[in-house]
Amino acid sequence: MFKGILVKKNDYNMSENIQKISEDVNNRPRRRETFDGRNTDRPPRKIDVSVVVPLFNEEQSLMPLSLSIRDALDRTKAIYEVIFVDDGSTDNSLKILRDIHRKNRRFKFISFRRNYGKSAALSVGFQHAVGRIIVTMDADLQDDPNEIQRLIDKLEAGYDLVNGWKRKRHDPISKTIPSKLFNFITSLMTGIKLRDFNSGLKAYKREVVQDIKVYGEMHRFLPVLAQWAGYRVAEIPVIHHPRKYGKTKFGLSRFWHGFLDLVTILFTTRYSKRPLHFFGVIGIVTFLVGFIIDLELTVEWLMGKTAISNRPLFTVGILLIIVGVQFVSIGLLGEMITRNNATEEYVIKEKVFN
Numbered sequence: 001m002f003k004g005i006l007v008k009k010n011d012y013n014m015s016e017n018i019q020k021i022s023e024d025v026n027n028r029p030r031r032r033e034t035f036d037g038r039n040t041d042r043p044p045r046k047i048d049v050s051v052v053v054p055l056f057n058e059e060q061s062l063m064p065l066s067l068s069i070r071d072a073l074d075r076t077k078a079i080y081e082v083i084f085v086d087d088g089s090t091d092n093s094l095k096i097l098r099d100i101h102r103k104n105r106r107f108k109f110i111s112f113r114r115n116y117g118k119s120a121a122l123s124v125g126f127q128h129a130v131g132r133i134i135v136t137m138d139a140d141l142q143d144d145p146n147e148i149q150r151l152i153d154k155l156e157a158g159y160d161l162v163n164g165w166k167r168k169r170h171d172p173i174s175k176t177i178p179s180k181l182f183n184f185i186t187s188l189m190t191g192i193k194l195r196d197f198n199s200g201l202k203a204y205k206r207e208v209v210q211d212i213k214v215y216g217e218m219h220r221f222l223p224v225l226a227q228w229a230g231y232r233v234a235e236i237p238v239i240h241h242p243r244k245y246g247k248t249k250f251g252l253s254r255f256w257h258g259f260l261d262l263v264t265i266l267f268t269t270r271y272s273k274r275p276l277h278f279f280g281v282i283g284i285v286t287f288l289v290g291f292i293i294d295l296e297l298t299v300e301w302l303m304g305k306t307a308i309s310n311r312p313l314f315t316v317g318i319l320l321i322i323v324g325v326q327f328v329s330i331g332l333l334g335e336m337i338t339r340n341n342a343t344e345e346y347v348i349k350e351k352v353f354n
């Protein structure tokens with residue numbers, strides 16, 4: 001009765017059995033694996049556009065948002081998926097995401113156990129997105145899904161990242177003014193001519209999000225990192241709506257963080273391989289100012305005009321000289337550290353190698 005399963009020891013034929021097993025495996029319908037290792041029995045469809053939506057406590061906006069994304073993208077005829085990344089929301093967002101997924105399988109979600117921040121959410125969303133084009137947008141109904149097609153058109157015109165510039169921004173003045181300042185300084189320091197670095201609405205070619213690592217709160221500088229990595233970045237004006245439900249998650253602290261992150265970005269991407277160029281210039285300028293001040297005082301003393309002891313400026317000069325020497329020394333130490341771990345990631349665009 002159990003023939004084939006129970007085998008008598010002496011007529012056990014190893015090679016025959018192995019062959020049988022491998023036949024079984026080959027006849028079984030094959031499970032397909034998507035690139036991130038999830039199994040699915042459906043044949044993979046080629047997805048044109050992945051929309052990644054990071055969110056935190058947006059329960060009221062999610063349902064209307066998913067409807068308007070669906071309407072906008074159905075009109076474009078693109079094959080799309082929408083990936084919500086719930087960042088440890090404490091309201092009903094997760095439950096609503098489950099409902100949305102149940103109604104329409106193109107809407108997927110990932111939910112973090114706790115809040116990790118918008119950069120983390122974007123990063124995980126990017127890892128799971130399979131589209132040729134990746135679009136990001138906010139979940140608060142302030143970004144308009146009808147703009148997605150325009151972003152994509154611009155992308156197809158020969159860019160790798162297209163940024164949505166909220167030309168007429170519907171936010172309180174306490175947010176718009178610091179934001180203008182932030183954009184102005186970032187543009188000045190990086191030399192990149194964008195007007196709305198931190199816009200939630202952006203479209204990327206797939207390679208961009210694969211090559212560029214987002215961590216901390218660096219999502220604000222994705223266009224900067226992309227352009228510095230050699231990608232072509234463009235910006236188009238987009239419609240922006242006032243917030244209907246819920247409230248803003250970012251207070252004034254974001255601007256301090258933003259400026260500190262700008263320094264980090266400048267330093268780590270531009271100067272991490274040549275720290276002396278960063279510290280050395282500051283050091284030499286400081287040193288020279290101190291030196292000239294003290295030289296002038298010494299000359300005056302030599303000519304018998306004043307005694308150095310009653311010139312407070314002399315101390316300032318000495319301070320500047322010491323600080324200047326220290327900056328140069330820090331730069332040199334940085335160079336030594338850099339030499340010792342000379343790893344750098346080079347982003348390759350194309351390789352013909354045969």
Ligand SMILES: Nc1nc2c(ncn2[C@@H]2O[C@H](COP(=O)(O)OP(=O)(O)O)[C@@H](O)[C@H]2O)c(=O)[nH]1
Nearest residue numbers: 054055056087117118121138139140248249250
């Ligand atoms: N993943 C994640 N998303 C967040 C977080 N805070 C805000 N968001 C989302 O980021 C988007 C913009 O946030 P919002 O508070 O509207 O910022 P504002 O538009 O600049 O006022 C919305 O979709 C939020 O749900 C967070 O901590 N993590």
Ligand SMILES: [Mg+2]
Nearest residue numbers: 138140142243
């Ligand atoms: Mg908002």
